[in-house]
Amino acid sequence: MAHAPIAAFRIDGVTFDDATVVRRSPEIEQERKVAIYDLLNENHFELIGSQGGPYHLVLGAADNRLVFDVRLLDGTEHGRVILSLTPFKRVLKDYLDLCRNYYAALHDAPSRIEAIDMGRRGLHDDGANLLRERLQGKIEIDFLTARRLFTLICALSL
Numbered sequence: 281m282a283h284a285p286i287a288a289f290r291i292d293g294v295t296f297d298d299a300t301v302v303r304r305s306p307e308i309e310q311e312r313k314v315a316i317y318d319l320l321n322e323n324h325f326e327l328i329g330s331q332g333g334p335y336h337l338v339l340g341a342a343d344n345r346l347v348f349d350v351r352l353l354d355g356t357e358h359g360r361v362i363l364s365l366t367p368f369k370r371v372l373k374d375y376l377d378l379c380r381n382y383y384a385a386l387h388d389a390p391s392r393i394e395a396i397d398m399g400r401r402g403l404h405d406d407g408a409n410l411l412r413e414r415l416q417g418k419i420e421i422d423f424l425t426a427r428r429l430f431t432l433i434c435a436l437s438l
Contacts, residue, residue: 289330291323292335294339295338315435316428323428333353336355346364348360348361363415375407378400
């Protein structure tokens, strides 16, 4: 007896909207690449109301809004979720400030790296939890997917 294929509620590709591409530091660019690599290897991303993917996600930011443009792998538009960036401003600012301190400490004050990194991880978790909360009822994601997406949102915010 043949079984119906199971819908793939996952992201199989990520790009940034061309209009939001900015020049990033080598450190942020490396974090972006690692986040995409990790995200593509393991994620749960379920656009509410969708029959499933896999999906290609185009991330963008415009007019103080975060845009999740969800497409099927053939490029067909599948859904769009727009969130205000306002609730993220504080955690983004604090996280990016800590990242700058972390990168500076790598060169100037290695003894401070552990303490800075602990704070950075805590803010990263806060950002991931906020993202899950703001996407509730629109897109269901697990915590690790939220952490990786938050890293990509930070790359957009520079």
